[in-house]
Amino acid sequence: MRTARRAALILCALSLAGAASAQEKAIVIAASTIIDGHGHLLHNTRIVIENSKIIRIDPKAGPVTYDLRGLTVLPGWIDCHEHISWHFGEDGRLAGDGIGKNEVPEHAFLAMAANAWATLRAGFTTIQSVGSPADVGLREAIAHGEIPGPRILTAVRPLEGRGPQTGTPEEIRKFVDRDKAMGADLMKIFASASIRQGGTPTLSQGQLNAACDEARKDGLRTLVHAYGVAVKEAVDAGCTEVEHGMLMPLSDLQLMAEQHVFFDPQAGLVFQNYFDHEKNYLGIGGYTPEGFAAMHKVWPSDDQMFNAAVHTKGLVIVFGTDAVAGAFGYQAEEFIYRVQKAGMPAMEALESANYYAAESMNLQNEIGSIAPGLQADIIALAGDPLTDITAVRRISFVMKDGVVYKNVARNAIPHRADVTP
C-alpha cells in the first residue's frame, strides 16, 4: 500500500514537473503590429514559440515573455547576396575574401565573426554568401551556436567566367561537382565581367548551360552574376536567379518573369558603400579610378531598370545587398534605396527580404514568415516602415531560432539612445 501510494505521489510530482517545464519552454511575444512577411498585417496578438519554432498565433496566450507592443514585429530578414568574408585589413585596406595579403589569420577570422554579429544585430537572421571557402567554417560555427550570427548558406567557390577553372563544358561540370563536395549550398556563376570592367559576357551559352544543368543535377540552385546579354543567356540556360541585371534590354524582365527566374537587383547600398570607402578599395584588383568612374556612370540607369522590374507582372524580386567590406550592419539601407529611389512599395520591399527571399532558397516553409510551423526568427523595430521606410534602421529586438540576441525594447517604449544604430 505504502509503496503504491509513494509511486502515485512520485508520478503526480513528475507530471507536475512535466507541466511546469512545458510551460517554461513556451515563449510568448505580445505584439500590437505584425507584418507577417507575406503582405499581411496582424494586430494585437501574441506569438507562441516552443523549441525554436512558432507554434501558434493566439491573442489569449500567456504569460507574456517579451512585450513588443508599440514596435513593428517582422520575420527576421534574409539577404540573398552577401560577401560575408570580405573585410578591411589592419591597414584599413580591402583584405577581401578570407585571408588578405600580409594578414594574420586571427585578424581575418575575427573580422568575419564581427561581420556576422553586425549582420544579425541589424535584423538579418539568414544570409546567402556567394561566396568563399572561408564561409564554411563560419557557417558551421554559427550553426553550432559557438558564435552569434545569421544562418549562412554559401556558394563556397564561385565559378568565374574566364577564370582558371573555366574550360570545356565537361570541366565546368566537374568544377560544380567539386564545389558541391566542398559543402556548397548553391552555385554562384560569373557570366559577365564586373561593371567596373564593362560587364561584358565571360561565358559562352554552352558553358553556362553546362554549369546550370550540372548544378540542377546536384540539387544546387544557380545565382548568375549577369549584365547585358548575359541575362538572357542565364534565362535560356535554365539558371535559378539573375544577380544585378544592369545594361540588359528591359524586355528581358518579362522573359525572367515567364521562365520563373528570380531577380536580385541592387538599388543602392553596394554603390554607396564603394563610394563611401573609395580610399579603402582604390588600387586593389579591379578597383581603379576608371572602375569607380564606371560605377558612377552606370548607377543612375540602375533606378530606371529597377523601377521597370517593380512594374513587371509576375517577376519575383528578391532582396540582395551585395554587401562587401564596409557594408555589414548597414544592409537595411538597401530597403530605403528600394523604396525612395527605385519606387518599390514598402510592403513589397519588405516581402522581398522575407517570403520571396525564402522562396528563392526553397526555404519558404522554414523561414521568411511569421506563421505556425516556421522557425522563430523574429525582429522588431521602432516606427512603421510602411509609412517611413527609414524605420528599418531602428532594430530593437532580434530573435533567431527562438534565441534572443538583441533586446532593447524596454516594454515597448523605445528609448532613443537604445535604438540609434
Ligand SMILES: [Zn+2]
Ligand atoms: Zn556580389
